[in-house]
Amino acid sequence: MNEQLSKLELTNDRKKAQDEVSRYLITIKGIITGRSEELAGVAGDSQPDQIAQLAHEVYNTDCLLLLIQNLAQIEFDARKIVGLLFSSLLKRKIVNRSPTIDYLLQKPQILILLMHGPENPEISINTGSMLREAVRYEQIAKYILADSSFWKYFDYCEYGSFEISTEAFLTLSDLLTTHKLVASDFFNRNLEKFIERINKLIMSPNYVTKRQSVKLLSQLILDKPNYNLMTTYVNSAHNLKLIMILLGDKSKNIQYESFNVFKIFIANPRKSKSIVDILTKNRDRLLSFLREFTNDRKDDDLFLVERNFVIEQIESLPKLVQLQGFHEKDSSAEHQSMSGETKATAPITKSNYNSSKILSYSQQ
Amino acid sequence: MSAEQFEVHEELGRGAFGVVYRAVDKQNGRPVAIKQVDLESSDELNEIQQEIKILSTCQHSNITRYYGCFLKGYKLWIIMEYLGGGSCSELLNAGPFGEKAIAYIMNKLLHALVYLHENGKIHRDFKAANVLLSETGEVKIADFGVATQLSNNMSKRNTFVGTPYWMAPEIILHQAYTYSADIWSLGITAIELAYGKPPLSQYHPFDVLFRIAEDEPPQLDSGFSKEFRQFVSQCLNKESKKRPTAAQLLQTPFIKMGAAVDPAEVRKLIQKKLQWDLETGNTEKRYYTPTLVENSEPVFDLTLKEEPAATLKHDRPQKVPLSPIRPKSSANEDPDVRKTLNRILNQSFNKINEKNSLSTSQYDELVKFQGIMMDSLVLNPDEHYRDVFAKYLRLVLKKIMKLENSPLKDKLIPKPAPEKERPRDEVEEVLLTRWAEGMIERWNDKL
Numbered sequence: 001m002n003e004q005l006s007k008l009e010l011t012n013d014r015k016k017a018q019d020e021v022s023r024y025l026i027t028i029k030g031i032i033t034g035r036s037e038e039l040a041g042v043a044g045d046s047q048p049d050q051i052a053q054l055a056h057e058v059y060n061t062d063c064l065l066l067l068i069q070n071l072a073q074i075e076f077d078a079r080k081i082v083g084l085l086f087s088s089l090l091k092r093k094i095v096n097r098s099p100t101i102d103y104l105l106q107k108p109q110i111l112i113l114l115m116h117g118p119e120n121p122e123i124s125i126n127t128g129s130m131l132r133e134a135v136r137y138e139q140i141a142k143y144i145l146a147d148s149s150f151w152k153y154f155d156y157c158e159y160g161s162f163e164i165s166t167e168a169f170l171t172l173s174d175l176l177t178t179h180k181l182v183a184s185d186f187f188n189r190n191l192e193k194f195i196e197r198i199n200k201l202i203m204s205p206n207y208v209t210k211r212q213s214v215k216l217l218s219q220l221i222l223d224k225p226n227y228n229l230m231t232t233y234v235n236s237a238h239n240l241k242l243i244m245i246l247l248g249d250k251s252k253n254i255q256y257e258s259f260n261v262f263k264i265f266i267a268n269p270r271k272s273k274s275i276v277d278i279l280t281k282n283r284d285r286l287l288s289f290l291r292e293f294t295n296d297r298k299d300d301d302l303f304l305v306e307r308n309f310v311i312e313q314i315e316s317l318p319k320l321v322q323l324q325g326f327h328e329k330d331s332s333a334e335h336q337s338m339s340g341e342t343k344a345t346a347p348i349t350k351s352n353y354n355s356s357k358i359l360s361y362s363q364q
Numbered sequence: 365m366s367a368e369q370f371e372v373h374e375e376l377g378r379g380a381f382g383v384v385y386r387a388v389d390k391q392n393g394r395p396v397a398i399k400q401v402d403l404e405s406s407d408e409l410n411e412i413q414q415e416i417k418i419l420s421t422c423q424h425s426n427i428t429r430y431y432g433c434f435l436k437g438y439k440l441w442i443i444m445e446y447l448g449g450g451s452c453s454e455l456l457n458a459g460p461f462g463e464k465a466i467a468y469i470m471n472k473l474l475h476a477l478v479y480l481h482e483n484g485k486i487h488r489d490f491k492a493a494n495v496l497l498s499e500t501g502e503v504k505i506a507d508f509g510v511a512t513q514l515s516n517n518m519s520k521r522n523t524f525v526g527t528p529y530w531m532a533p534e535i536i537l538h539q540a541y542t543y544s545a546d547i548w549s550l551g552i553t554a555i556e557l558a559y560g561k562p563p564l565s566q567y568h569p570f571d572v573l574f575r576i577a578e579d580e581p582p583q584l585d586s587g588f589s590k591e592f593r594q595f596v597s598q599c600l601n602k603e604s605k606k607r608p609t610a611a612q613l614l615q616t617p618f619i620k621m622g623a624a625v626d627p628a629e630v631r632k633l634i635q636k637k638l639q640w641d642l643e644t645g646n647t648e649k650r651y652y653t654p655t656l657v658e659n660s661e662p663v664f665d666l667t668l669k670e671e672p673a674a675t676l677k678h679d680r681p682q683k684v685p686l687s688p689i690r691p692k693s694s695a696n697e698d699p700d701v702r703k704t705l706n707r708i709l710n711q712s713f714n715k716i717n718e719k720n721s722l723s724t725s726q727y728d729e730l731v732k733f734q735g736i737m738m739d740s741l742v743l744n745p746d747e748h749y750r751d752v753f754a755k756y757l758r759l760v761l762k763k764i765m766k767l768e769n770s771p772l773k774d775k776l777i778p779k780p781a782p783e784k785e786r787p788r789d790e791v792e793e794v795l796l797t798r799w800a801e802g803m804i805e806r807w808n809d810k811l
Contacts, residue, residue: 076423125417163420163433166409166413207435208403
């Protein structure tokens, strides 16, 4: 097993080294999957032993680090075996301890290398899935979130080909959603910076990035441990504007995902003056938009209830008296007909919403 | 990669996912197939990401090569290798394949399956429509839309996907399944190539689900060689564990024989289909027209008093529509009459074939009759005969129509019969619900 290290370092005779490495990796795959034809003589029941031995060798020789460093030089199909080796090692447990996790945290070079994966298009799929395998373990997620190169993932999401950017987004999203408490801790320490970065993503000219990141944002805001993130986010008029731009997007899916953020601004019992200003200024436009806003989701009860709640809240905003002296007809009749089923909703409000507060709010 | 790089030609096929076009990569003149997937029409993007990932991790000479993909507006363009021979199911329109060609194709497909299964992938939608041929006779598997990746911590699946006629019993029965599900579908595909249709094609898909689960496995009739029949029955073992692996099947006599077949066998099939297209006038092609996207103003007024309006104007990139590429207007000396008749005959034939699942002999008889019609009405060099035939046909039809209450008339123009539909029994009901559930699950199934 050790031999392959030296082979990997041979860059001058690349083709030969490549073949050698592939051969070793195929043997490794045989050990892991237990169905190797090459080792036909070895009885099947010695497999756990072999794996233990393999793991031991890997820890002792830094072979994993070398494999990942040289991944792009390794043959296309053999790269997948490196991933297989990595994930099998991660799953190994010796009485409550996971030796591989200890090893990775002691030798963070491997994780750092994996984190830079999206910069190397050829292998970004391999490194991405390895990294996500590792992120399933809390200590590793914690380590990565604390590392400064984590922020690069916001750039990676908008970078390169469809494959690279969606792959990076998947990793980003796993990091922020898998271990709620680790993520919440991360938000508390990096609130401003995170909001700035995610806002950049939701305004991305790339349709997929935009759609996925608004969805992620609404998911994160609604995660209970992220209370701070929610309150901070919905208190900013700038954020509201961004979300309203998305609400007016031509894509139905982006409209829908951004509605899931917009409703939280509306449900917020303590709206700041600038937020109320924006909402008031757009009161009629929002109302006519939201009333039409059912199209494909007539069967989604939760959505309809939330939408009606939002409509009701916006209706209770004061109407803007236009300088031209333009007066609209009173819409209170309409208002009543809408408010029927919205009582029990307020899915996000913590305290009861006091509509009179807003009504008495003075306009000028 | 970008859309401007490609010159998009005619449509090759379409499905729930979107449309596939033939195109040429202007940078290197390489012909490609472009699959355009409308992302806006799917609720989840995971599925398409999964497909891309599976495609991009496959490199094998019997799997359609993936070149890359990019986003254009709401559409994801997936660029793949173009195979000029068409799909096996298209070629089957010109008649069933011979055993040699089938052995050759099966051999190639098994090589692809060995590769896929080695790499932990199940294709899950094996059928003639997903087997493509190049003009030189290469055989490749396409469409990984429902393929799945097994990881070593989870080596079984139970999601309900695929196309009913080709589905393995364990999938229908909602049991855990693994690579061997592809082997079943391969066996069904072999039968499909031999007869022109998969078994049970005369039934509605829902009924088929029930039958696959209940009936004895389908077999080839005694007109085929022993080796071929044996191969099919090995694939179609209802007990998934008893099916041989793809690697084992490569060692069977039928498949070994396939290894020695000249690719010319497959080229013949392609020639036959071209001939058939010519004879039946099956040349309609649809062309790509890009959708226009108009510029629009932001919906809401997002200016605050203290800032200039311009800062938040959402600039939408203006899209310049490509001009659609038109087919070359080839000088066609044939009169319009011929074309029209051709089309009518062809459409009627396809419709009847689809609805009634014709057997091979029925199929041949109809083709013969169609030939006579075509020949007598427009192709026969004797102008006088063409006239006479038309008069004769008109007269016969007129006489039949004039008959009153005649069984002959009823036979030709049946009265609308009340729909005879047998109510489904409980088991079928359960299967149907499962099928529907499975389809929904598919959307939710992430990994």
